Amino acid sequence: MKWTWALGAALLAWTNAAVAQNSATQPGVSTSPAASSVQNPPSSFAATPVQTPPSDGVRLPADTMVRIALVDDVNSKDRTRGDKFAIRLAKPIIVDGKMVAPAGAVGMGEVVYAERGGGGGSPGKLVLAARYIDVAGVRLRLKAFQLAAGGESDFREMQVAAEFIGPAVMFINGHNVEYPSDTRATAKIAEDVVLPVLSLAEAPTSTAPQQQSAGSPGAAVPATTVAPSVSANPNAPAPPAPTQSPKLPQEIARDRSLPPPGYFDPRHLLAVRVVGARGLVRQCLGKRESTGAALVAAGGEGPGGLLP
Amino acid sequence: MVFYRKPMISLIPFNWIVREGKTEICEMVAGTYCVAAADPGTHNYEVHSEVKNDLTLEVDAGETYYVIGGISMGMIVNHPNISPAQKIQFDALSSRLKEKAPIADAASSAAAPVPAAAPATPAAAAAPAADKPTP
Numbered sequence: 001m002k003w004t005w006a007l008g009a010a011l012l013a014w015t016n017a018a019v020a021q022n023s024a025t026q027p028g029v030s031t032s033p034a035a036s037s038v039q040n041p042p043s044s045f046a047a048t049p050v051q052t053p054p055s056d057g058v059r060l061p062a063d064t065m066v067r068i069a070l071v072d073d074v075n076s077k078d079r080t081r082g083d084k085f086a087i088r089l090a091k092p093i094i095v096d097g098k099m100v101a102p103a104g105a106v107g108m109g110e111v112v113y114a115e116r117g118g119g120g121g122s123p124g125k126l127v128l129a130a131r132y133i134d135v136a137g138v139r140l141r142l143k144a145f146q147l148a149a150g151g152e153s154d155f156r157e158m159q160v161a162a163e164f165i166g167p168a169v170m171f172i173n174g175h176n177v178e179y180p181s182d183t184r185a186t187a188k189i190a191e192d193v194v195l196p197v198l199s200l201a202e203a204p205t206s207t208a209p210q211q212q213s214a215g216s217p218g219a220a221v222p223a224t225t226v227a228p229s230v231s232a233n234p235n236a237p238a239p240p241a242p243t244q245s246p247k248l249p250q251e252i253a254r255d256r257s258l259p260p261p262g263y264f265d266p267r268h269l270l271a272v273r274v275v276g277a278r279g280l281v282r283q284c285l286g287k288r289e290s291t292g293a294a295l296v297a298a299g300g301e302g303p304g305g306l307l308p
Numbered sequence: 309m310v311f312y313r314k315p316m317i318s319l320i321p322f323n324w325i326v327r328e329g330k331t332e333i334c335e336m337v338a339g340t341y342c343v344a345a346a347d348p349g350t351h352n353y354e355v356h357s358e359v360k361n362d363l364t365l366e367v368d369a370g371e372t373y374y375v376i377g378g379i380s381m382g383m384i385v386n387h388p389n390i391s392p393a394q395k396i397q398f399d400a401l402s403s404r405l406k407e408k409a410p411i412a413d414a415a416s417s418a419a420a421p422v423p424a425a426a427p428a429t430p431a432a433a434a435a436p437a438a439d440k441p442t443p
Contacts, residue, residue, distance in 0.1 A: 063370075081364070112350075112364055112365070112366050113363060113364040113365070122361075122380035122387065122389055123378065123380070123389065123391055125363060125391050125392060126392075127363075127364065127365060127366075127392050129366055143368045144368045144371045146394070148365070148373075148392035148394075188368075
């Protein structure tokens with residue numbers, strides 16, 4: 001019995017000594033710059049350890065506008081409120097000729113509200129929010145993500161269709177909102193942050209477009225243009241040619257050969273989907289199919305749209 | 309927050325009120341827009357008819373958000389619905405829209421102890437005052 005107590009006391013003493021030793025060797029959070037989190041799979045959304053911002057970094061003020069692109073496809077049909085999706089920085093953040101965040105830095109967004117298109121032409125809705133971007137171990141919290149839309153309202157088309165198919169018009173669902181991968185939108189930095197300088201951008205800062213919000217202070221505004229690298233050493237290897245960015249949805253829409261307004265497609269007579277009646281009505285009215293989101297992402301320009 | 313509806317010609321006007329909980333925000337009339345202030349945070353706006361249609365938005369300080377009202381077919385009556393919109397969509401229609409005062413401001417101006425001869429001033433939202441859309 002006595003040796004049991006002695007063994008327990010010895011074990012307790014050894015545990016306390018180990019804890020004291022660990023606390024002595026690790027006084028605080030490591031300040032060593034962590035590896036870039038770009039390689040971390042965004043779909044896992046693992047908690048990135050918060051790093052102490054470097055003391056010699058560049059200050060990025062709040063309300064700085066950044067360009068964000070979706071990595072995943074997001075639509076109002078399959079997504080629900082609270083779903084997470086991956087986002088990335090579409091353009092690097094450059095402050096005073098210094099790149100502090102590279103293009104492609106990944107982060108996370110969240111679906112704030114999603115509703116699929118309902119019967120009677122009720123349009124779908126999708127509201128997205130960009131939460132953060134991880135850059136060199138520092139988490140950039142984002143806000144004011146301008147990517148929210150509702151599907152086009154087909155009320156007039158429903159009224160016309162009701163004349164032909166009557167109550168069956170209730171089975172025609174409204175448009176859903178679809179944001180394919182690489183859809184781009186703007187967001188703002190939620191709070192002041194200090195980022196390490198990754199590289200010197202050689203783009204002429206005088207000609208870089210300044211994207212400044214109405215409410216942002218007059219501090220340094222990052223130019224979101226991509227800077228082609230120009231080396232001072234003539235013997236240095238030639239810089240790689242700028243890669244062509246993937247086509248935006250509006251460019252994809254314009255490339256497609258769209259039929260002229262009022263063109264009657266006989267395939268609609270063979271369509272078995274109820275939604276084909278809606279397309280027939282829209283064709284007769286001289287309108288083209290569109291997801292609504294494509295127009296929004298495209299800035300609402302032109303009559304183009306994505307044909308089903 | 310900017311609530312607006314496209315101009316529409318109809319024999320029977322179909323208007324509805326946007327609420328947040330029990331607070332009435334704006335009356336959405338075809339061809340009008342209404343500017344209402346909203347505190348930063350999450351807001352859930354609702355419209356009621358046979359069924360309820362709602363919309364949740366996260367509002368940030370200093371930002372302007374646009375909500376468009378639409379109509380969908382119903383079994384007995386038409387259903388109003390509200391959807392998020394972009395500034396470019398509103399700007400395309402702004403020349404054809406008339407401003408309408410929000411319900412809260414109209415009620416406060418009516419309850420204020422002012423002479424009857426003084427006209428009620430349509431209030432502009434304090435938060436998004438800098439971003440107030442101009443038709």
